[in-house]
Amino acid sequence: xxxxxxxxxxxxxxxxxxxxxxxxxxxxxxxxxxxxxxxxxxxxxxxxxxxxxxxxxxxxxxxxxxxxxxxxxxxxxxxxxxxxxxxxx
Numbered sequence: 001x002x003x004x005x006x007x008x009x010x011x012x013x014x015x016x017x018x019x020x021x022x023x024x025x026x027x028x029x030x031x032x033x034x035x036x037x038x039x040x041x042x043x044x045x046x047x048x049x050x051x052x053x054x055x056x057x058x059x060x061x062x063x064x065x066x067x068x069x070x071x072x073x074x075x076x077x078x079x080x081x082x083x084x085x086x087x088x089x
Contacts, residue, residue, distance in 0.1 A: 028037040035044040036051060046055045053062040054069065064070045 028034045028040045035042045053060040
């Protein structure tokens with residue numbers, strides 16, 4: 001259960017709960033981090049409405065030459081394993 005849900009339940013029960021003044025300033029009105037909020041047009045969002053590192057159209061930093069996410073590309077992972085074995089041997 002999230003903190004917001006707990007606060008809502010307690011307020012419904014009649015509890016006096018002050019607003020959290022220590023809330024992070026980087027949150028958007030949509031409850032997301034401003035940098036990655038699509039509704040606010042955050043800097044982390046590309047013109048294709050995707051997160052910049054993972055946009056296949058823009059060839060983000062996390063997209064490999066096989067047009068897949070680097071962490072999920074079997075070809076790239078095999079190459080990395082072979083490179084590591086060369087350093088060990």
